[in-house]
Amino acid sequence: MTSATAPRTAPGTAPGERRAGTAAPVFTGIGVAAPNGLGTRDWWRATLAGESGIRPVSRFDASGYPATLAGEVPGFDAEARIPNRLLPQTDHMTRLALAAAEEALADSGADVGQAPDLTAGVATAASAGGFEFGQRELQALWSKGGQYVSAYQSFAWFYAVNAGQISIKHGLGGPSGVLVTEQAGGLDAVAQARRHLRKGSRLIVTGGVDGAVCPWGWTAQLTGGRMTTVADPAAAYLPFDAAASGHVPGEGGAILVLEAEAAARERGARTYGAFAGYAATFDPPPGSGGEPGLRRAIELALADAGTAPQAVDVVFADAAGVPSLDRAEAAAIRAVFGARAVPVTAPKTMTGRLQAGAGSLDLAAALLSIRDGVLPPTVNVRPDPGHGLDLVTSAREHPVRTALVLARGQGGFNAATVVTAAGS
Amino acid sequence: MTLAELTALLRECAGEDEGVDLDGDTLDTPLAELKYDSLAVLQTAGRIECDYGIRLSDDAVAEAHTPRLLLDFINESLAESRAQAAA
Numbered sequence: 176m177t178s179a180t181a182p183r184t185a186p187g188t189a190p191g192e193r194r195a196g197t198a199a200p201v202f203t204g205i206g207v208a209a210p211n212g213l214g215t216r217d218w219w220r221a222t223l224a225g226e227s228g229i230r231p232v233s234r235f236d237a238s239g240y241p242a243t244l245a246g247e248v249p250g251f252d253a254e255a256r257i258p259n260r261l262l263p264q265t266d267h268m269t270r271l272a273l274a275a276a277e278e279a280l281a282d283s284g285a286d287v288g289q290a291p292d293l294t295a296g297v298a299t300a301a302s303a304g305g306f307e308f309g310q311r312e313l314q315a316l317w318s319k320g321g322q323y324v325s326a327y328q329s330f331a332w333f334y335a336v337n338a339g340q341i342s343i344k345h346g347l348g349g350p351s352g353v354l355v356t357e358q359a360g361g362l363d364a365v366a367q368a369r370r371h372l373r374k375g376s377r378l379i380v381t382g383g384v385d386g387a388v389c390p391w392g393w394t395a396q397l398t399g400g401r402m403t404t405v406a407d408p409a410a411a412y413l414p415f416d417a418a419a420s421g422h423v424p425g426e427g428g429a430i431l432v433l434e435a436e437a438a439a440r441e442r443g444a445r446t447y448g449a450f451a452g453y454a455a456t457f458d459p460p461p462g463s464g465g466e467p468g469l470r471r472a473i474e475l476a477l478a479d480a481g482t483a484p485q486a487v488d489v490v491f492a493d494a495a496g497v498p499s500l501d502r503a504e505a506a507a508i509r510a511v512f513g514a515r516a517v518p519v520t521a522p523k524t525m526t527g528r529l530q531a532g533a534g535s536l537d538l539a540a541a542l543l544s545i546r547d548g549v550l551p552p553t554v555n556v557r558p559d560p561g562h563g564l565d566l567v568t569s570a571r572e573h574p575v576r577t578a579l580v581l582a583r584g585q586g587g588f589n590a591a592t593v594v595t596a597a598g599s
Numbered sequence: 600m601t602l603a604e605l606t607a608l609l610r611e612c613a614g615e616d617e618g619v620d621l622d623g624d625t626l627d628t629p630l631a632e633l634k635y636d637s638l639a640v641l642q643t644a645g646r647i648e649c650d651y652g653i654r655l656s657d658d659a660v661a662e663a664h665t666p667r668l669l670l671d672f673i674n675e676s677l678a679e680s681r682a683q684a685a686a
Contacts, residue, residue: 258614258616258617259614259615259616259617260613260614260615260616260634260639261614262614263611263612263613263614263642264613264614264638322645322648322649323645323649325642325645326638326641326642326645327638327642329638
C-alpha cells in the first residue's frame with residue numbers, strides 16, 4: 176500500500192503511482208442519463224439539436240409548490256435496466272447511476288467484473304442521497320411504525336449508495352467513496368479518481384448521477400432560495416440573461432471511466448481525452464466582501480494542466496441562473512480570459528441543474544466537443560451584454576483541443592477542470 | 600406458512616436473481632445460493648412480522664440458512680403466537 180500523503184517522487188512511492196503519474200489519466204468510457212436523453216448517443220444528439228428536457232414535474236404532483244418545472248430523465252424502464260434483486264433496494268437516482276455506469280463500462284471496453292479487482296474502484300459525487308426512497312420509508316416510520324421501514328433504508332438513502340452499488344455490481348474492489356460538495360461534486364469526484372490512479376489504481380468509475388424530484392427533495396431545494404418559480408419551460412432557467420430568475424433542478428448526470436494513461440494504452444483503449452488539470456477552492460465567508468473563489472480555481476486548474484488561458488477553446492459554465500452568481504462567474508471568466516475572448520456555453524439549460532450530476536455531464540459534453548469539433552448550445556438565453564461573454568447560443572462548429580469545465584456548489588464550493596484531446 | 604408463500608414474500612421484498620430458479624426445489628438450498636443475503640432475509644422477516652403480527656428474533660432469522668430452516672422457525676413462532684392467543 177502506498178501512503179496517501181507521499182509525494183509522487185518520494186522514495187517508497189509505489190511503482191504504480193510513478194507509472195500512472197507520468198501522464199494525465201484518460202477518459203475511456205461515457206455513460207449518460209440526462210433529462211434530454213437517456214444514453215450518450217440520444218443525449219448528445221438532443222444536446223447538439225438544442226432540445227430541452229425541462230418540463231412540468233411528473234414524478235409527483237408539484238402543482239402546489241412555488242416551483243413546478245424539472246428536468247426528468249425520459250423513457251427509463253427500471254425493470255428492464257436494473258437487476259430484479261436491486262429494485263427493492265434502490266432509489267430512482269441510484270438506478271439511473273447503475274444504468275449510466277453499465278453504459279460507461281461497456282463503452283470503455285475495459286475488462287472488469289470477472290473477479291474482485293483491487294485495482295479498479297469507484298469515486299462518485301452526491302448531494303443528497305436517495306431522497307425519494309428515504310421519504311417513503313420515513314413516511315412509513317411516522318405513519319405506521321419502525322417495523323414498517325425497509326431494511327434497505329440502512330443504505331439506500333446514503334450519499335455513498337451509488338458508489339457502493341456500482342462497486343458491488345461490477346466487482347470493483349479497489350478504493351471506493353463519495354464526494355459531497357453539492358454541484359461541484361461532479362468535478363471533485365473525478366479529481367478523487369485521479370488521486371486513486373496516482374496511488375496505483377488502474378481504473379476508476381467516476382462522476383455523478385443525482386436527483387431528488389420528490390416532495391422532500393423539492394422542499395429542501397426550495398429552501399436554498401435559488402430555484403426559479405417561472406412556469407414556462409422556455410423562460411425558466413436563463414443563466415447570463417437579464418431575465419435570470421434562478422434555476423430549474425433536474426435529475427441525472429454522467430458516469431465516466433477514468434484510466435491510468437499507461438493502462439489504457441496497454442490495452443489499446445479508445446480515449447476521449449485526458450483529465451489534464453483540476454483545482455478546487457472555497458469561497459470566503461458570506462458578507463466578508465472577499466472575491467469568490469472561482470477565478471482562483473480556474474487559474475489553479477490551468478496551472479495544474481500547464482495550460483495558458485489562450486489555449487482554452489471553450490468554457491462550460493456553472494451557469495447558476497441567479498443574477499448575482501452569474502455576474503460573479505462572468506467576472507471570473509473575464510478576469511482570466513478577457514471580455515468575449517473565449518466561447519462560453521451552458522448545455523445545462525437543456526437539463527436543469529443536476530446537483531452532483533452536473534459537472535460530470537458537462538465533462539462528458541466537453542469530451543464529445545473535442546471528439547466532434549462542435550460546441551453544444553446554451554438554449555433560450557438572450558445574453559446580457561453586460562456580462563461580456565461570448566455565449567454559444569446555437570451549436571457552433573469549433574475545433575476543441577482544450578476545454579475548461581466549471582462547477583460551483585451551494586455552500587461555497589468551486590471546482591474547475593481542464594480536459595484536453597488525447598495526446599495533447 | 601408454505602414454501603410457496605415464503606418464496607412469494609422473498610420475491611416481493613427482495614427481488615429475484617436472474618440466474619436462480621425460485622420455483623424449483625429450493626427447500627434445502629442455502630439462501631445465499633438463491634442470492635438472498637442477510638439483509639434480504641431481514642427485510643422479508645420484517646414483512647412477515649407486520650403481516651402476521653408476530654416477532655421473529657433477529658438472531659434466529661440470521662441462523663436460518665435455508666428456506667426449510669426459516670419456515671420451521673416462522674411456523675414455530677406462528678404456533679406459539681396462536682397458542683398464546685388461545686390461552
